[in-house]
Amino acid sequence: MEYNHVTPAVVADLEAIVGAKYVWTDRDKKIPYGQDEGTGPACLPDVVVLPASAEELAAVVRLANDAVIPVIPRGTGTGLEGGAVADSRGGIVVSTERMDRIVEINEDAMYMVVQAGVITARIQEEARKRGLLYAGDPCSGDCCCIGGNGATNAGGNRAVKYGTTRDQIYAIEVVTPTGQIAHLGKRLHKMTAGYPLEKIVIGSEGTLGIITELTLKLVPLPRATAHVLAVFPSPETALALVTALPKAGITPTCLEFMDYDVISVVQDWLKEKQPCPAGGAYMIIQLDSSRDETLDDDCVTVDEVCRRLGAVDVFMADADKVWKARKAFTEASAADCPVAAMEDFVVPPDRLLPFMERLRDLGQALGVVFRGVSHAGDGNIHLDVLRKGFADEGDEKQKVAAFEDKACQAAYELGGAISGEHGIGQARKALFAKYTDPVELALMKAVKQAWDPKNILNPGKIFD
Template sequence: MARLQQAIDPDRLLTDPADCWAYGYDNSRRHVCPQAVAFPFNTEEVAGLVHACRELGLPLVGRGRGSGTAGAAVPIRRGLVISLERMDRIIEINADDRLAIVEAGVTNGDLQRALEREGFFWPPDPTSADYCSVGGNLACNAAGPRAVKYGTPRDNILGLTAVTGTGDIIRTGVHTTKGVVGYDLTRLMVGSEGTLGIITQATLKITPKPEARRTLRAVYTSMTTAAAAVSRIMAQPVTPCMLEFIDGRAIDMIRDYASVDLPEDAGAMLMIEVDGSLEQLAYSEQAVAEAARGDGLSELRTAASEDERQGLWAARKALSPAQRKIAPKKINEDVVVPVSRMADLIAGLDQLSRQYGIIIVNFGHAGNGNIHVNLLVDPDDPKQMAVVDECLQKVFQLVLDLRGTLSGEHGIGYDKRQFVGLEIEPASLALMKQIKKQFDPDGLLNPGKLFPDVVPD
């Protein structure tokens, strides 16, 4: 490791397996201990580390805070992990130009708190916002509930700085909201999961905070009537800033593990928020409430205060802890279908649940058609484990038959790479492989991710 010590202060390089162990995992539950972990302070140090890895033929993985669920940050082939956690400066907040310049290691939560003091926010808001990094958000294009109105990281970035697999430092994009010079390398890098380069800095598009918001909870007697309501809500002119779906099985789980006020006939639930100026808020609330009304609606409530708003969200917040208690080793997927096919997706998943004898719990960002499909499998049940792979394959085929996509925000990483060929045809995969070679000719950047084992030339 002497060559790595030439690239970075030895005090910021770990080589003892006991020290490196914690950097071999992410939230996918996979773990591979890296051979070394480096903590650069700036882009130039990252470039120096990449040059050293090229000389050594050492694989490397850029890492944020390890909150991803698809294994993207796990060093499958060991090598070097470059942790960007110490590159955590907010360099500039420019309200006049509506932009912020940050290093990749800044957490989403710290950025949001800094922007809030200036009357702004950055729209991406993953559940892990308090500890996930902006660089990780960009690498996986991780969004969250607000994406239905404000878009994903790809929609909220102007440019970035990154280090490619050759050790070259590239700066992409602009500081303006319009710009068409050259190829759009910025949007190409976002969502590439560290396979094209290591993002070290980003120029983000920030948004003024809305003056007010209003929260509604709509409860339906069945999942299909709730899914139909999603289509009605998204078809009218007012776009909610959040539109979350929770199915009947999830509601039953919540009742067992938390004290929440829900009607006994609740088969599914929508959590809806609208935001904007005080003058327009009443109209927005009325518009989405009218669209929510229809077959199967059993309750429609609007929060009159912040305390009541928190009360309405209590059921949604209780869901993850309930699932962890019931099935700590569940399989969590985040598929997306067109909003108009939501009802078909939910009905199909219910049929697969009955066919394979696996409890499937569905919730997520309904306004985008982005549903988290949770297979509550028990690894100690041989009957379930014998059919779970086939069931998962049928889930993905259902999604694709509905003109959907296999991942909305969790990414592909290691866990989903073998299914990519179901969605992307060989010619496109071959082109992606060629792009990868241009950025990373030695194949050292996050190897074993994104692509299936066999990719056409």
Template sequence: MRYNRITTGIIDELKSIVGEANVIVDREKMEVYGRDEVSEAMWQHMPEVVVKPENARQISEIMKLANRELVPVTPRGAGTGLAAGAVPVLGGIVLSLERMNRILEVDKENLFMVTEPGVTTGEVQRTARAEGYLYAGDPCSADSSFIGGNVATNAGGNKAVKYGTTSRHIFGVEVVLPNGDIVTLGGKCVKNVTGYDLVHLMVGSEGTLGIVTKIYLKLMPLPKYVADLLVPFDDVEKAINIVPVIMTHGGIIPTCLEFMDNLSIKAAELYLNQQLPYGDAAAYVIVEVDGNSERQVQEDYETIGKLCLENGGLEVFVADNKSTQERIWKARRCYAEALRMISPVYCMEDIVVPVSQIPRALEAINRIAEKYQIKIPCCGHAGDGNIHATLLRENRGEHSWHEVKEKVLEEMYRVVYDLGGNLSGEHGIGAKRKDAMARFMDPVQLNMIRSIKKALDPNLILNPGKVVDVF
């Protein structure tokens, strides 16, 4: 597909739509919009212009203009993505949703919150909590990521084990389609089989099928009691083997079940500038349980603690108040920032396998790391099979780094698919994994995705170069 360049005439029309102050053409000011949290320079691309609309009507006019002029449009939230999904790889317009940052409604009768896409996930959580409710979406980037970005990637996070990924909490969206049409899909009904499930077609579509401008989030009562456990292990295999043991033990569903290997623990200590308990442990397992019965929560964490000790845990640290809980979670939440201190350039992967296959996946990753003499710290949401395996460049030259990285990723992805897994559990495909998805995905499934993209975006102007190529 050949796109046209942005002209002064197009810029003037954009200014008439959103106001001159909300159109950026200064290169220095646009630089931040040319990248996300992917650290490699190869995934950074400058936009030709950045626009900041404040409502769906303005976005509709921008999309109609883009279709007429055949210029690409890249929707963007907070820029915290890890797959180059909001990077304008083909130039054109970056459409930033940062001004659409209002919580529109907290509906206590129906237990819904209605928000615009530019509200941070942390603000959604805090607003719900202040009203006595829980919004269970909980990515590690909650304080910086936008709820719209969570919807775009179907973000998972720490609580996905019990409460599911973002899609479970989305019952409706207002969307501007690539041709500029505005449509509301779903809403506050908790059941709806009237036609295809178009709401969840949009969730996880990474801004390639439409631009979400309003989101209907389901709330639930806030659990009264929460407890967290930190369990160090002297052996990685013992630590990861405890995951399926906990997940299959009679009736306990942890809220969170996280894993950190020693490289991740040491990176966290360096970043936080503090010594963590059992900092020399081979691995940590972090577990959270919640509920409305203090007795039940206590029984659950005592059972889990006992299982850990019986299966090689060195000690069980229990936190049942805010202060100690925050200390436990600090190390896990700073994972990406901590690794950046060790290796400013790295490649964070987001593989997912069936829970029972986690031990085999980690064993294979360790073998691959040894084979290519590269460090691959592993950390992640072990309770739902989602592992963040991060390749560190450290002191490698650029050519050597890219050569080794591609070999490692090819072997890692092959293992993941052999184990019944997939490339991404929550970060998305974006531009970074597009070619790998084309190699590993069932061709029939890939053609279904291409057909949907072509049907909704025949001019291929919305977030092109992401998820799938349409020929």
């Protein structure tokens, strides 16, 4: 497909739609929109546009579709895979940041309607003030927005119990690639009436539609919460908990794994002693309940299961302290050693241990050093591949690529995938194409072709 660049005439048309104040062609203003949190400065778009409503946004997309200009949807740019960034084709970055209104909160029916640009933490806070919980909880919640969460199907800490963003959404309003406004899904608890199209727009990384409004599920705020820290003598014993807890009838809200390497680096960074023996591992288990009595019973069961699996210590932990240690990983790791690559593999939770063993063997064979934390309860593992032990830049590039390729192969062989929550974006599409079932990939491309015949919406993301 031959694309066109934005001309002065197109800029004038965009200004007529959203107002001149919200159309930016100035280089300095565009620079922050030329990158996300995972990619360094990349290609600048021709123009950044900030519509205030679905109608304005739809008019922008119709204009781009007629003129065959790429449109790149953008929330707050905390993505890690270059999804919200233009490629060499340039185009129009459409930011939802002005669409930041909470439209409705219904406490009785427990739902909230929000525009796409609302910051996730604000949604959580508004729900909390009313004794309700919005269960979506990416670690970037303070700075990412709900439209971006929907577009990436963001996961995060509570996904073990409550699922990912897709599970928190009843319905979405979407601007299609041809500039129509569609309402997909309904505030229903069941529906078998045609294809659930909202489900495929969610997680499509801005390639099938631009989400403008979301109807979100809320649940009662748990009355009682406990954090248990279980210290195990080895990763193997710790990871046995992943299957043992559900079998014992416990569904934790969070089940987070940190191995000794990670604990050491966090300990040095925070300058706080961590109670873990050399070679050991942590499992952080968060439990929620509507009643204190049930929570107490669950804590007793967790204690029994952990000790049966060989835990050397199991104790009720201070929530702030334990999450401070878990959340310090990214900063602590980067401060200890520059990071060459970040990975987001996911495997069935019961296969985490064999996957980690394959990763360890691969790292040793290829001379690649890494460390990582895992949302163990849902089989998701975030790795930092360290810039350590390489002869030069070329050596690093080649070895990291070989490691990523083999690690991806291992994930797929174990029934997993290349990304649990960060998405494919621009950064992962080659490996995604290599390891995804060809029939599945062809069907995905057919869906894209049907929705977006001119391929104007976020071209070059997920696949070419």
